[in-house]
Amino acid sequence: MFSPLIEDLIRALRCLPGVGPKSAQRMAMYLLERDRDAAGLLARTLEMAVEKVGRCSQCRTLTEQDLCALCGSSRRDDSALCVVETPADVLAIEQAGNYHGRYFVLHGHLSPIDGVGPADLGIDLLEQRLAGEPVKELIIATNPTVEGEATAQFIAERARERGIAVSRIAHGVPIGGELEYIDGGTLAHAFNSRTAFFSGN
Amino acid sequence: MFSPLIEDLIRALRCLPGVGPKSAQRMAMYLLERDRDAAGLLARTLEMAVEKVGRCSQCRTLTEQDLCALCGSSRRDDSALCVVETPADVLAIEQAGNYHGRYFVLHGHLSPIDGVGPADLGIDLLEQRLAGEPVKELIIATNPTVEGEATAQFIAERARERGIAVSRIAHGVPIGGELEYIDGGTLAHAFNSRTAFFSGN
Known part of the structure; x- marks a missing residue:
């Protein structure tokens, strides 16, 4: 229904995680209708990032x-x-x-x-x-x-x-979490990895 | 915490509607870590769309x-x-x-x-x-x-x-909607704009 270039843009936006056809369409309309400057900046930044971002030679981040x-x-x-x-x-x-x-x-x-x-x-x-x-x-x-x-x-x-x-690193019940809502696997691990308050004599 | 260019990318992604800081970060990581081809295509398509998409001379779409x-x-x-x-x-x-x-x-x-x-x-x-x-x-x-x-x-x-x-175009209760969940304004409009089944004599 949209013109070929707009359809291409909607398709390209779907590569983003968590973005389905409806969101992609909404994003494309928003960028083209309301914020072309931001869209241009996004395009240029993304292109530069894809080209230049590599890995740290020491830690690989x-x-x-x-x-x-x-x-x-x-x-x-x-x-x-x-x-x-x-x-x-x-x-x-x-x-x-x-x-x-x-x-x-x-x-x-x-x-x-x-x-x-x-x-x-x-x-x-x-x-x-x-x-x-x-x-x-x-x-x-x-x-x-x-x-x-x-x-x-x-x-x-x-x-x-x-x-x-x-x-x-330790695995167990998250701080602030409620036991009632913790899954069994985590709870079992938390019991197995319990730490001593004090050892009885 | 991220390098300047990655921070720029995260900031640029936030121009998308419905994308907050966490989603933008997730998108940036996803694009750079897993799908650079799609990211490059998105950058190029977006740039071309911003440059070329205008309005239809007749209907303005x-x-x-x-x-x-x-x-x-x-x-x-x-x-x-x-x-x-x-x-x-x-x-x-x-x-x-x-x-x-x-x-x-x-x-x-x-x-x-x-x-x-x-x-x-x-x-x-x-x-x-x-x-x-x-x-x-x-x-x-x-x-x-x-x-x-x-x-x-x-x-x-x-x-x-x-x-x-x-x-x-008519405004009223959506087809398949339940009266119980329709707001008062819509319902009032639906009553005022009621259509006749048949007119009594």
């Missing part, structure tokens, strides 16, 4: 620089290295604000069925860092999924061979 | 051609002309599928407070069409809002001066 701001900072603690699956995870941990070490971004998890092996996750680069930097503790913060756990195990083994302390 | 597909079609009924506020309204009416006349898109409604007058809505072009084309009925399908009604009144007056029949 997304950045257009050779070294990301966190890796370039001299105020981080070199003795701790946290392994996460995605750049968004780095942001989440930074927003929590109590970790001051370095990061390593896998960009996924081990998934033989999808052909994702250690090389795709940059495990060789991680090992280089473990060998060359004064890392005392490797904190594994992959997602608590089957693949995330398998990836955590794999990396833990590699670090153990080098005699580096390895830890996994 | 959005199109990159001089004449839109509907105005260019010889199979439409020239005797009926439907006035709508936006190109999306044309689509909605076409999808309903029982109107086969021509269209005229106002791109808004009269709103003196926002400085939108008859000239901005192309009323002069509409009058040219009423004078030059064999229009027998002008169907006004502006939105049933205060501004939409005022716009409808204004256009109806202009057409009446030319002796052209003018109608307004």
Whole structure:
């Protein structure tokens, strides 16, 4: 019903996550009818980002620089290295604000069925860092999924061979959460991983 | 936390309707991590659309051609002309599928407070069409809002001066709707605009 170019735009907008045909149509109409300046800016920024954004040579997070701001900072603690699956995870941990070490971004998890092996996750680069930097503790913060756990195990083994302390972030009932609404798997894990208040004598 | 270019991209994505900071961040990560081809295509299509899409010289809907597909079609009924506020309204009416006349898109409604007058809505072009084309009925399908009604009144007056029949689409309880959930204004309108089943004698 729309002209070919507008139909192309609606189709292209559907590549965005969470955007279906109706939202894409609404976005296209909004951009063309009300805010062409913003649309032009979005087009140019997106083009530039696609062209220039690569990976940090040290932690593999997304950045257009050779070294990301966190890796370039001299105020981080070199003795701790946290392994996460995605750049968004780095942001989440930074927003929590109590970790001051370095990061390593896998960009996924081990998934033989999808052909994702250690090389795709940059495990060789991680090992280089473990060998060359004064890392005392490797904190594994992959997602608590089957693949995330398998990836955590794999990396833990590699670090153990080098005699580096390895830890996994805790999983259990979220702070502020109500037990009534927590799924059984999480609750079972929370019981198994309970910590002692004090040990009876 | 992200690099400057990624922050720019997140900010630019927020110009999309219904996209807040979290969604914009998710979209940026998705485009850069998983689908750069689609991101590049979106950037190019958006740029081209912003540059090339203008208005149909006859009905003012959005199109990159001089004449839109509907105005260019010889199979439409020239005797009926439907006035709508936006190109999306044309689509909605076409999808309903029982109107086969021509269209005229106002791109808004009269709103003196926002400085939108008859000239901005192309009323002069509409009058040219009423004078030059064999229009027998002008169907006004502006939105049933205060501004939409005022716009409808204004256009109806202009057409009446030319002796052209003018109608307004019906407003009332939506088909399939339940009375219980209909707002009072709509229900009052539905009572006032009731149509006769048969007239008693």
